[in-house]
Amino acid sequence: MTARVGVVVFPGTNCEHDVAEALGRLGGEARMLWHQDPDLHGVDAVVLPGGFAHGDYLRPGALARFSPVMGAVADFAAAGGPVVGICNGFQVLTEAGLLPGALGVNRSLRFVCRPVRLRVERTGTVLTGQAEAGQELVVPVNHFSGAYRVDPATLERLEAAGQVVLRYLENPNGSQGDVAGVCNEAGNVVGLMPHPERASDPLQGGTDGQVLLRSLLAAALDRSASGARR
Amino acid sequence: MSSDTLPLHRALGLTDDEAQAVEGALGRPPNPLELAMFSVMWSEHCSYKSSRLHLRRLPTSGPAVLVGPGENAGVVDVGDGLAVAVRIESHNHPSAVEPTQGAATGIGGILRDVFTMGARPLALLDPIYVGPLEDPRSRWHLDGIVRGISAYGNAVGVPTVGGELVSAPGYARNLLVNVMCIGVLPTERLALARAEGPGNLVVLLGAATGRDGIGGVSVLASAGFAAEPGAGDEKRPSVQVGDPYEEKRLMEACLELLERRLLVALCDLGGAGLTCAASETAARGGVGIDLDVRAVPRREPGMTPAEVMTSESQERMLAVVEPARLADLQEVCDRWEVRASVIGRVTPPVEGRGRLRVLDGPGGAVLADVPAAALADEAPCYRRPARPPARPRPEDDPGEVPALDPGAAAALVASWLADPAWAYQQYDHQLLGNTVVGPGGDAAVLRLAAPGVPWRGKGLAVSADGNPRWCAHDPRVGTTLLVAEATLNVACGGGRPICLVNCLNLGNPEHPEVAWQLEQVVDGLAEACRALDLPVVGGNVSLYNEAGGQDIDPTPVVAVLGLLDRLRPDLPRVRLVPGARLLLLGRPRDELGGSRFAQAAGRSGGPLPAFDPVAHRRLLDLLVSLVHEPGLLDGLHDVADGGLALALAELALAGGVGAVVRGLPDQRALFSEAPSRVVVCTREPAAVRAAAEAAGVPVSDLGETGGDRLLVPGLLDLDLESAHRAWRGALPRWLD
């Protein structure tokens, strides 16, 4: 069985091939989903990859959330389908209301591209099913607007409910609570700023991202085995 | 003098003689629109009128060269049915007026140069030269330039993997921003900007046309800046704003159009806008083009035909398509939300010459009617009077530089340290998943792969290098040393050098000293490339880099591409590991002419060290084989700017491991910047030695690694912890 993962492409998306290649290396099969197409074509999981959807000039993700494909992604998520937003994809998921919070401009007011150390705070999500609690990973970040913003009460609620999935060990952007990734209540929608697909090949200098992508592929297979949607 | 008292041609930047020549080319006086078109096409920037003659001396062919200089980018065959396209450009003057947008639109332009050939852009590089960072204006320059590159390159989805960052007094009022792009294409997708087939349609793709950068090439890029800071203000309406999102869609649409073979020709719009793209495309194909200036989508009301024809609005491409393919083209463009407007058609040549005609509406009045080749190819060509500078041959022989005590030598080295991470961490340098060795080392190393071009095991190494100190000292020899350095960097990354591109940044060519520098730089480049069998596949000449009558030091930038036949994940990097030997590959040398060390001591005399291409080639070959031998080298770094001292310091800092270095007779050996030397760190010294001896490369032992100091007993004593602070903080200290 091969996990079929839909990779959403907006005009301005630029990490779709990287994600597809990384998933392919781990035995998954990626299928590009064009933003204008409201059909997910029976995929077992969805990734919203990095980039600058619609230019992201007004605010990252502000326009992308209106794309026809996003209605289908919302339905898929509501039905328990695994959905992961990486970087720009995380921004789009918060704009779409599929994840809590928002992503603001980095504290440094600069774009930042470098590896950071992360800790897995919550296992059992579609992104961390195969990771261990407390596991440390080195994965690159790559963004201008990656500072997680949420009101203090909501952050407290997220912490209490275990919705903080990944935390920075060295905060690169001023995120509240050092949040690097969060999930929805059910744990089937996860957003993160770091790019696991950039740490999934020894040639790129690291493989720590593999455990996250493998978790996603496993979640996709579970879903496909359970016969949901197809 | 106000411009309305000037004859029109002078206000447009043409000399009286040039205006006469225009009349000669037309056989009648030009009308104002025609004159405007000639003024941009015959500008220094577009026509290379002061440099063309010299550039002919460069070696440009080789068995692998598919496209040499003259097209939008050079193209080299790299086997497996693949080719690499490469191009470098300057965006100096626009970046001086508005650093962020100037640098951003520079990136946009260089990308279009590469994807217009059918290549998918793989990587960008950005050599930057600004004034001293003590000067707030230079900080504003650098901060803005890096923001512009970051904002544009990251958003368009092409990684920036290398460059240069030089801060020196000569660039305070005339900074330099060079931009370079490498792309990859299946060889059969190679596209040329050559219009063919009378009756075919000319289609403008991309952004609407505004009054952006009118006269940018003739008035802005082909003249220097005035003395007063801010005196360039009247040039400000020329500012163009980059739109990476438009560029991204345009790039995807163009690559798909080429992939589906829907186009006859494709040409980017850069300097001189529509006039340049149309006249060059027509001239190369030996045909004419009729353009309907009214059909050009405008961003602003009330634009004149001359404004439309010379606007440098960004993110536009000119395509030639057969009428039967127009619907398919439209479909691709619609999907990518790229505007496509038919603005003209290809016409047969008249008496052997294609004519570029500008029409006012379909079948409307003929507003301009000019032989395309007269615009594109027949600009005047000047041999400017050249004279070496009247510099007295200084008596201060750098051989007599007084020795420094080890602590003072360490302080000097520390003052040279600057980690460029401040810049490159603002760039996405990992996009496309190809980056095996990112910025910060000797050469960037990439997988040779792209979306649609699966990786087959090969790699590319690339390095861009400039050194205004060497080139001011001796422009000819200095340029040979740059070629030596760039090839060596590439070999340190495991790449066999396959081609070179160059960007010659110089002052006002009407100054005889600058004309002389141009000749010398070209001679040096030609000499070194010939000796190394390295074809020059492209370049750019940026003249009039002057402010207040003061020319910049000659600043040629050379960039070398190398090919790796197979890639390994554990390529040796710039770093030391503990418990290893340090070896010097290459002949030990001690000439100090033109070095930082001599300069710091106020000695500006003496010859630059000479370049021996035969020994250099042996070293390159040896390195390529050593780097590919698993486990043989643990680290390596070439010796260049700052000599062995700086090379050792950078090696030690990158690994956080010190060394004790012996066997150097004096500080001359430590600080000489003579070429063709590499330091390697190895735990297999005998094997390295044997390989070097077999290759006929001199090898000497430098000592061993370990500890937390870089110690050269009696000559240098550098504490790594404080050096690390100096290195990391050098840029943030001023810029954050």
Place this chain on the structure above:
Amino acid sequence: MSRFGVLVEVRLRPGIADPAGSTVARALPALGFDGVEGVRLGKAVRLTLEAPDEPTARRTAEAVAARLLANAVMEDYEVLAVEALPNAPEEGPRP
């Protein structure tokens, strides 16, 4: 139908960190501006639109702001001004 120009301000909610505003505020004393206590940086969006009357123009702008211009998690918006514009530009600027 008439043409209106509408100015909408989008600002960060109180309590949401504004690194850009803080950076400006921090830079001011060194430039000789002493009395500035605080700086907040938001967006000023100018819309040109057609509407039957001013209240409709305002409502449209508010709807655009609510739906698109502001992210409710971080931002508030306010229509600051609505002004009638001369009609029909012959060859209006295309977006």
Place this chain on the structure above:
Amino acid sequence: MSRFGVLVEVRLRPGIADPAGSTVARALPALGFDGVEGVRLGKAVRLTLEAPDEPTARRTAEAVAARLLANAVMEDYEVLAVEALPNAPEEGPRP
């Protein structure tokens, strides 16, 4: 001394391309907003400052805008509003 709140608008000069505004404008029809002809995106800067009187507050804001907020090569600025604020916030919001 009194406290004032000043609102400054920084906008691109006419004729300077505004990719951000154009992108928003192009997207609006798909969101069901039809009559919007054009969008220009600028900055709205709110300064809180101490000054002896309103004209001085306005002048200071103008000077700040000229020195720091607007990029003279591409942008204009305008002080849109100056309002007196209640004095002395015991522990006012820090930037």
